[in-house]
Amino acid sequence: MQNKYMSMLGLARRAGRLAMGHDLVIDSIKNRKSKLVLLSSDSSPRLHEEIASASDRYLKSLPCVRIKENKEEIHFLLGYRAGVISVNDMNFANRILELINQEGNEYGD
Numbered sequence: 001m002q003n004k005y006m007s008m009l010g011l012a013r014r015a016g017r018l019a020m021g022h023d024l025v026i027d028s029i030k031n032r033k034s035k036l037v038l039l040s041s042d043s044s045p046r047l048h049e050e051i052a053s054a055s056d057r058y059l060k061s062l063p064c065v066r067i068k069e070n071k072e073e074i075h076f077l078l079g080y081r082a083g084v085i086s087v088n089d090m091n092f093a094n095r096i097l098e099l100i101n102q103e104g105n106e107y108g109d
Contacts, residue, residue: 035093043083
């Protein structure tokens, strides 16, 4: 069964409010568009460090969440294979965080 937050991510993708993949997420953080960063369960420690470094430099209070889906599951559900996703809309970000917390997913990185 698909998680509710993944359905919400699908809506955000169709609305053009996601940046998917390393370079696009880093650009979203640098341009201060990112409201939430999601990291796949199989993303590398190096990727975590790069995202943390960029968020420390540009957006100090940016929430970063490790989700239980891996890159292949994200590809299946959203149509794009990525280990990191930036939600660039506050309303989507707040709702996705709320759903992640309700479903008991691991929060933080």
